[in-house]
Every structure is written in C-alpha cells, then in structure tokens.
Amino acid sequence: MKSTALPPFQCVFDEHAQAVLSFLNGAVGSSEAEDCFQETMLSALRAYPRLADASNLRGWLFTIARRKAIDAYRAKARRPTPVADPDPGNARDPSSEIDDGLWDQVRQLPLKQRKAVILRFGGDRSYPEIAATMSTTQDSARQSVHEGLKKLRRELR
Amino acid sequence: MTVDQGMTDRFLQRAEAKRLVDVAVTTMDSPVGTLLLMATPKGLVRVAFETENRDDVFAEVAAQLSPRILESPRRLDPVRRELDRYFAGKLRDFEVPIDWSLTGKFARRVLRRTAKIPYGDVATYGEVAFEIGTPRGARAVGNALGSNPIPVVVPCHRVVRAGGAIGGYGGGLPRKRWLLALETDAPATTSREGARTG
Numbered sequence: 001m002k003s004t005a006l007p008p009f010q011c012v013f014d015e016h017a018q019a020v021l022s023f024l025n026g027a028v029g030s031s032e033a034e035d036c037f038q039e040t041m042l043s044a045l046r047a048y049p050r051l052a053d054a055s056n057l058r059g060w061l062f063t064i065a066r067r068k069a070i071d072a073y074r075a076k077a078r079r080p081t082p083v084a085d086p087d088p089g090n091a092r093d094p095s096s097e098i099d100d101g102l103w104d105q106v107r108q109l110p111l112k113q114r115k116a117v118i119l120r121f122g123g124d125r126s127y128p129e130i131a132a133t134m135s136t137t138q139d140s141a142r143q144s145v146h147e148g149l150k151k152l153r154r155e156l157r
Numbered sequence: 158m159t160v161d162q163g164m165t166d167r168f169l170q171r172a173e174a175k176r177l178v179d180v181a182v183t184t185m186d187s188p189v190g191t192l193l194l195m196a197t198p199k200g201l202v203r204v205a206f207e208t209e210n211r212d213d214v215f216a217e218v219a220a221q222l223s224p225r226i227l228e229s230p231r232r233l234d235p236v237r238r239e240l241d242r243y244f245a246g247k248l249r250d251f252e253v254p255i256d257w258s259l260t261g262k263f264a265r266r267v268l269r270r271t272a273k274i275p276y277g278d279v280a281t282y283g284e285v286a287f288e289i290g291t292p293r294g295a296r297a298v299g300n301a302l303g304s305n306p307i308p309v310v311v312p313c314h315r316v317v318r319a320g321g322a323i324g325g326y327g328g329g330l331p332r333k334r335w336l337l338a339l340e341t342d343a344p345a346t347t348s349r350e351g352a353r354t355g
Contacts, residue, residue, distance in 0.1 A: 008182075
C-alpha cells in the first residue's frame with residue numbers, strides 16, 4: 001500500500017471530526033458551529049476522492065472549515081441584527097455559557113493572535129501544525145498564542 | 158461541544174441524500190462470528206469474516222473502489238435480514254443484488270457459476286472448472302474461490318474436493334463445515350464448536 005493512499009473517509013471522520021467541531025465552535029460560536037461542521041464534512045466528503053495528498057488530512061479539513069467559518073460570518077453580516085435575543089439563556093447549557101464568554105473574548109483578539117489561539121485551543125493543534133497552517137514559523141506561532149493569552153488574561157480579569 | 162451520535166447521524170443522512178457514500182459499511186453478529194458487510198449503490202460488494210483484518214479490508218476497498226466509505230447500517234438492512242434468515246435455516250437463496258466490482262474476469266466467471274450450485278448441494282473444483290470451459294483449471298478455480306470477496310452469499314463453501322475431502326476455505330475450515338452442515342440440516346453442534354475456535 002502506497003503511503004499516499006487515502007484512508008476510508010470513516011477513519012478521517014473518526015479521527016478529526018472533534019477537532020474540526022471545536023475549532024468551529026471557537027471560530028463562529030456554538031449556535032452556528034454544527035451547521036459549519038456539517039457543511040465542512042460534506043464538502044470534504046465530496047472532494048475527498050480527488051485529494052492528491054493524504055499526508056495532512058487535518059490541515060486539509062481545517063482549510064475547508066476556515067472557509068465555511070468565513071462564509072458563516074458573511075451570511076451573518078448580511079442578516080439584520082435582532083434587537084434582543086428572543087429567549088436568552090434558555091437554549092444553552094451552563095458549560096457553553098462559560099465557554100461562550102471566553103470565546104467571545106477570543107474573537108475580539110487581533111487576527112494573528114485569534115487564529116493562533118483558536119488553532120491551539122479550539123482545534124487542539126500542535127505548534128508545528130499551527131505554523132504550517134498560518135504559513136509562519138513555530139516561534140512566531142508560539143509568540144502569537146502567548147500574546148493572545150496575555151491579552152485574554154488582562155481582559156477577563 | 159462534542160461530536161455526538163445525533164450529529165454523526167445527521168451528517169450520514171445528508172451524505173446519503175447527496176449520494177456521497179460510495180461504500181456503506183456495517184457489521185453483524187452471526188453463528189460464524191462477526192461479519193463485516195459492505196455495499197455500493199449496485200449491491201453487496203464485500204463480506205469479511207473476522208479472520209480478515211478490518212483495516213486491510215477497508216484499505217483494499219478504498220483503493221479499488223472509492224475512499225468514500227462510511228458506516229451506514231441502514232443501507233445494509235436488506236442484506237442483514239437475508240443473512241439472519243439464512244443462518245436460521247429459513248432462507249435458501251439470497252436475492253440481494255451483488256456488485257462484482259472486486260472480482261477479476263476469471264474469478265467472476267467462477268463465482269457466478271458457483272452461485273448457481275443449489276442450497277444443500279456441493280460441486281467439486283473440477284466440475285466448476287469443466288462447466289466454465291476450463292476443464293484443466295481446477296487449481297485456478299480453487300484460487301478464484303479462495304479470493305471470493307463475498308463469502309456465504311456467494312456460496313464458495315459449496316465447492317469441495319473430488320473424493321469427499323472438504324477442500325479449502327478462506328474463512329477457515331470450521332466455518333466451511335458449519336455452513337455445509339447448516340445446509341444439509343445435519344446436527345451442527347460439533348462444527349459449531351469448531352467455528353468458534355477457528
């Protein structure tokens with residue numbers, strides 16, 4: 001078997017679905033995360049047989065997820081903002097409340113720090129992976145995460 | 158937020174609706190051990206006993222057919238129902254459609270002929286070879302049967318050696334004995350024991 005052979009999509013799903021969902025939860029918030037997740041996995045499944053290189057499947061999935069997150073942002077920007085949350089607090093469990101406060105702050109970070117923090121803690125990715133995804137060095141990726149966390153700590157105090 | 162069963166089910170449903178599942182997979186328990194079942198939109202394409210390594214089977218099908226393989230038990234419900242009835246002695250002829258994509262030209266001829274051997278009956282390797290027009294090809298027939306991607310449903314267990322010897326079986330001889338005993342309605346307890354250890 002060639003090392004570039006594509007594993008069955010079921011294995012790709014089992015291995016990476018959670019990381020993709022966590023990343024999207026961080027990137028677009030819990031109310032839109034599942035939609036983005038479903039769109040990401042369907043797009044991935046559709047394109048999968050044509051994928052030339054199976055060596056970085058997680059990176060490939062994250063690239064698609066990032067595109068879906070951007071689409072979601074744009075769609076949201078086009079929608080009128082509701083005056084008030086129709087039923088605040090009702091549809092959320094307490095754990096996601098806590099998360100949401102934090103991720104809201106994450107979304108306020110400057111772009112580079114935001115990306116790095118989301119990849120590190122939302123997507124549970126290693127520094128080499130983050131560096132590769134952001135086309136930067138590991139040191140710089142570490143630095144962005146560090147700066148981002150410092151800023152978060154200041155603002156959550 | 159975690160990927161739960163509901164989320165996985167919704168993904169599978171949408172993937173099926175968009176016809177993006179090229180190979181559906183499931184497993185079932187049977188008297189001859191856990192069976193791995195795979196189907197394409199054309200039909201049942203692969204059955205594997207637990208003697209075969211699951212990852213190897215997945216890799217083989219991904220490479221030869223499509224990597225768009227997903228666990229989709231519902232698509233295999235008809236196959237599972239027929240197999241359950243067969244193992245209960247209540248079904249003699251399988252009717253689920255077969256996808257022969259994993260067989261070569263010669264093996265396909267051998268297996269199609271083998272599929273015509275009636276329930277409860279057996280043929281020899283030589284007879285099958287003769288009937289597909291290669292009278293000296295008994296050994297090649299044996300090889301083709303050994304590589305049967307759809308055992309049980311395509312009944313390669315019904316081919317035995319001339320002179321009463323049982324011959325070989327990809328899933329191990331205890332399974333072959335068990336299946337033959339089931340079909341001849343012989344008391345199957347001893348070979349059932351064998352199937353468990355084999």
